[in-house]
Amino acid sequence: MGAVSQSAEINEAYLRAQFQRCSDFVLRSFTLRDETRLMLVYLDGMIRSESVEDNFLKPLLFDGLPQGIDRISSLVEMFRREWLPLTSIKTEDSLDGLVTCVLQGCLGILVDGEASALVAQVQGYEKRGIEEPQKESTLRGSKEGFVEHLRTNTSLIRRRIVHPQLKMESYTVGKYTQTEVVLSYMQGIADEQVLSVVRDKLDKIDTDGVIDSAYIEEWLENNSFSIFPQVQNTERPDVVVASLLEGKVALIANGTPSVLILPITLWSGLQSADDYFERFVFVLLIRTIRYIMTFISFALPAIYVALSTFHPEMIPSYLMISIATARESSPFPTVVEVFLMMFIFDGLQEAGVHLPNQLGPVVSIIGALVIGQAAVEAGIISTPIIIVISLTGVATYTIPRYSATLPFRLIRYLLLFVTGMLGFVGFAFGIIFLLIHLVMLESFGTPYLSPVAPFDGKRIKDILIRYPFALKSGRNKKGMGR
């Protein structure tokens, strides 16, 4: 169906047909004092009704069309003269466009005898307030987190970068969800090449719906089979702002509080916003600990197995005898034992995520008492393995971003497998394969391990040390790109 008809009946029939069996659809027609017939269409719950009543209905119903210097014959003209006290209003000539606007929560106004409709942006649906981000909390720094509402999110960024070079390009993705996605970047700082790649990929997304920004993430990635994420997600506006200023690009999708940042490197997953808020000497310590813990998080179980069952001569004598004493009554081989514990640990973790809040303590008790204590006392699992697995588990969560922990949790199993068969030879094999994969991986043209490989002496400073801001040498104009 094409343009808005002059006849109110035809328009009404079309709209009613489109919104058949939609209980939330409201079509209300009434007549003004001067016999003008108006028709309001909207979806119940999506508009701010007070605003419509105060700014639109009351003036029109009580005063009729304003009769000022000369007689106004149409609502469109009234709109053109800006006499309607609404901030965002436009005309819409096609009925399909009108339907889309109504679906997005606009108020559609049709007048009998006029071949165009007015669309007023009076969206007013319930939304969550701005809260502290749960996944990435910091000790210092902003407590604001993104919410599900797109414009709230863009405003959170805009409020922090008060500069017209901050661009927000809008795209619509998803056949049914019609999700608005905003591509945000700093013009002049962001890499044009990355931008054009992202624009291209956004246009090519062919999907029924975007439930979360994760759906977009998968479409953007070059290497879908890698275990490493090539796009970062965050709920923190300050992280997005910092990334934008570094020349990265952000994607904000409607309906999800996680904003995508790209391109990323392995290191950006290991850096926390707090690193930039605390004194740099302390950050040096914290980052060193974090990197060591990251290594522990994927390598410790394998190293333990390799040392204790393949190369016991490498462990200091007294420690080895302590381990041997603890393992004296264990019925399983060390590899199997470690695998069992890792399996149980991940199982507990998965259960913890899905548990209703009230049941949380139950899993803790079962996990700590039954598996931790009882298994050791029964002699099924040996104590050093409990220590190794719990240390590994704790180490995983020194990585500040949840999605960055996932590849390491996976590598842990793979390394354990090869090490369980070949000892340190297998461990070396595993690490070499991992490194080969990492140096080959790219995130939108940025090598995943840069600036370590390929080596960039200037930018490598930020990997471990985080120099004081005053000493940092200039902004890196090309962003994280090569």
Next chain:
Amino acid sequence: MIRFLLRTSVLMLLAGAASGCTDFIEPNQLAFVMGTAVDHADDGEIEVSHQIVIPTQKSGPFGGSGDSDSFVVMSAKGKNVFEAIHKVQKKMTRRLMPSHRQLIAISEQYFQKDDVSTLFDKLNRDPANNLRDITVLVKGDLAKNFLLLDHPMEHLSSIATGKEMEINGMNRFSTRQFIIDSLSEGTRPLVPVLQIEQVKVRSKETGPIAALSGFAALNKKLKIAGFLNDAEGAGAVWMSGKGTFHAITLPWKNGKDTLSFRLTHLRRRIDSADDHDPQRIVLTVMAQAYLLENTTSLDLSETHYMLEVQKYMNDKIREDLQLTMDKVQEWGSDVFGIGEYLHRSSPYWWKSQKDDWDHKFKALDVTVRSNVQLRSVGASGTSFN
């Protein structure tokens, strides 16, 4: 190509896993050998004994329980080391794991009757050994009996001796060092000597304890050239450059009072005498001294007393060390490595001398000098009396 390699390696790994093709050994399939003893046996055989930790005790072998059954000693005789060890292994339910060995004890008898150098092919050239263990000589008893001993603190006598050596600054007597010394032409090994003594450890209990009782100087054929007692041994260790710290007590001039010093930063230097005559050697020992006990009435915060004490101390040290030096020289066992020094400083001269160095070492003129700095007299000032 990469894809092919990847697939192949994954397949190979899976094949390995599926067939159970791994070679790991669980710690509870291992018998940790903490000490090994070598004794002479009749008919040209040797007896090898292993001191093996029993890890089954709940409290661990190093803590708590106080029982003496935290180890077993297994021994067997054989024509060579491997045969003996193999016989020990046959009696064991677990694989012997010698990599954590703390000590190798060899009896005096074995040194006298057999050729020690034949031991080291298996005991040390074998890559399963770590060479960080200490080689000691057990005097007056079988080495096996030393392993059978209990130690009131450490349970295992081999661990006890290892710690004893380490805590007293003698950590350069590893088997590695022993082999280096025995193979080099200009040095002879200096081996710590253990003797089993009866010590009253508790009011009702008197037990045998192995204690360090000096050092043995070996000759080229690894036969015992002579024994040095504890004090002489410490001096010899210092002069051979293997010591790290040392404590001495000197009688003061009046013969009644004493002064005790702790010597740290022990070093020594070997020089030829002024005319570069290789026959005349000057060995200078250097150290920093800290006064620890002073029963004399000297107030060492006065500089001139301090200098006097320093001079006296150096004289005394020089006298003592010279005596030790003369004694060792008489045995013809160059434990100080003077030959190595001469090898480097006068290589041509050395070529003509190195055969039968033991004999020629006796004729060498070695002068000991002492250069010990008194660094601190402590905060005690003058003594009360």
